[in-house]
Amino acid sequence: MSIVKFEPETRRVQLTGGATLIVSLPKEWTRQVDLKPGDEVLVIPQPDLSLLVVPKKMVKAPLLESSISVNQDLSNIDHVERVLLAHYLSGYDIFKLNFDITTLDLKRQVKDIVRRKLTGVEIIEEGRNSLVIQNLVNVPDINIRDILVKLVKTVVGMIDDLRTPIENGDKAIATDIVERDNEVDKFYWLLNRQLKRILISKHALSLSGLQDPRSIIEYAIINKSLERAADHAVKIAREVLNLGDKYVLLMPQEIRQRFSELLSKDSMIMNNVGKAMIEKPDVKEINYIIDAVKYEIRSAVDSLDTNLTNYNISTQAAASARLILDSIYRIAEYASDVGEALLNLSIEQISL
Missing domain, CATH: 2.10.260 (Pemi-like Protein 1; Chain: D)
Incomplete structure (x- = not known):
């Protein structure tokens, strides 16, 4: 473009x-x-x-096309994914991928990436060694706040549901949380594409409902913070899955209960952030959220981390417990970052 x-x-x-x-x-x-x-x-x-x-x-811009040659220089699926996402974020609408004999087996994996990570993008044509993919979502139809509210609800749901596998090692729910990260990724990439589009087009900015171009930065921070919070929810779920049936045996009930209580506070903080996003941000409420993370959650996590030595647990269990504690704190910290961005947004609106 x-x-x-x-x-x-x-x-x-x-x-x-x-x-x-x-x-x-x-x-x-x-x-x-x-x-x-x-x-x-x-x-x-x-x-x-x-x-x-x-x-x-x-007003109705022509569709932008890109051609991607998936050859021997691009034979790693992770590399193909990065290139495809880069084209998607750059605003292209039609992606023509051509595979050679060395990369033909990647076609199925590319189709899976499209299904899992790109909202409104469909495969419209497929040949033996080619794929044609098209974005069907019209940028003016996208409301930034609506996407973020859905993103917050998804993340809050993941945090809430984490309490069950944390308490009893339920592998089915832990697996479901890991899979739900795909929905978060879809929202994340969609909003990234939208923000990049309105950054280079004042017309797109006027259609987006944003009154101040400075807010693009804050919305990008919010988007990334929510995506990272979801990643840490997944990290906790994966830890439960990695320990498998040994999880409940390795982790004393008291520790599991403390984990659950901390996740409940994470959920409350993230939910409050979501409310502040829907309603007019309240400076007092946002400062309360930030302080809760800075003092209450940090203190509780540090205390439990220090007291792990008082429990009769193995080195493996202690390492897992510290990983879970770190992710619990990171989730709260990212919620705090969202709060700060919302505070900045409220000040920018006042200064117009």
Whole structure:
């Protein structure tokens, strides 16, 4: 997606018809956008009192296509995934992947990546050694806050459900939590794509509902923080799965109960962050959330970590317990980061 750069030009405002002010458009710009006499343009007032002029025929932008050659230089599925996601985030709508004889076996895995990680993206054509993938989601249809609210609810659900395997080692629920991370990834990549799109297009910004372009940074922080919190929920679930049937035997009930209590506090903090996202952020409430993480959760995690030596547990159990404790704290910390970003958003709105 190339961005044409133009030098600023000065235009004199003229009076016509006795009351109407007019200004001419730069010739090179009209040529680049193929604007002809009689064409219509949208004139969109901006929060800073400037005007955005968009040719009406450009409101529905043409689909951008990319071609990806999956050859011997790109024979690792992790590398293919990164390249595909990079094209998706850059705003491409159609992805044409061509495989050679050395990478043909990766086609099935690419289809799985599309299914698990990309919202609104479908395989529209498949050949023996090719895939054509298309994004079917229209950027103006995406509401940033709606995505974030869904993301928060998903993360809160993961944290809440963690308490069951933490208390009794339920492997089915732990596995389900790990799989739910795919839903978080879908929201995360979708919002990343949206934020990048509105970063380079004032028209997309005006359609997004955001009043202040500075808020893009804060929403990116919120998005990443929620994705990382989900990763730590998965990390805890995987630890329970890794220990398997030995988990309950290795971890005394009192420790498991303390883990569960801390996760309950994590859930409450993250849920409060979600409420602050829906409602007008309350500075007092956000500061309370941040303080709870900084003092209450940190102190409780440190205390249990220090007291692990008082329990008759193996070295393996102690290592697992510390890993779980670290992730419990990280979840709360990321919720705190979301709170700080929301606080910044509220201040930016006031300063408009």
